[in-house]
Amino acid sequence: MRYRREDENGDYTFGQGDNSFLVNSPETVRQAILTRLELWQGEWFLNTKEGTPYQQSVVGKQQADIASLAIRDRISGTPGVRSILSFASTFDGDTRRLTFTATVDTIYGKINLTYPEV
Template sequence: MRYRKLDADGDYVFGGQQADFYKDSPEAVGQAVETRLRLARGEWFLDTTEGTPWDQVLGKYTAGTYDAAIRQRILGTQGVRELAAYSSTLNSETRALSVTATINTIYGTTTVQATF
């Protein structure tokens, strides 16, 4: 698996040739998980059914459902073998959801941290 690296702002990294890519590493799968989580359902014009259903996940009375949807997206990512640990924190004041997941991949173990 080959995956282009992202910078701190979420933009593609360029200028470093092969150093701009993760190749056959747990980090490649971790970044694939993060980008899959950030893709909102209906956002990709080629397949509007693909994506995280954020409109159903985040909102009033969804505390019992968003973790299941996020776990499903993580486990459906290419290269993920197992979800070893998972935690999420919802800050209702800032309306931010923080997710931390430790995943076992076909290349090893990595931790994914994302805030939405």
């Protein structure tokens, strides 16, 4: 598995040869998951069905378990993911912000996620 590396601002890196890529590592799958979570369903004009269903299942008057299921499904569908070992989400009603942590078993080893990243 090969994935273009992102810098601390979330921009793809270029001009560093092979160092511009993550290859066959847990971090490769971690970045793939985070990138998939950043794409909202309907945002990509070439495939409007692709993306995380934030408007459909997460934001607004949705039940917390529906939102968690949508996010878990998006994580599970990422290439390189074997299973989700643990998942916990929290919704802050004051800020209307959903955060979650997950431990994911990938084909290269375990990773821990916090989303959004702080």
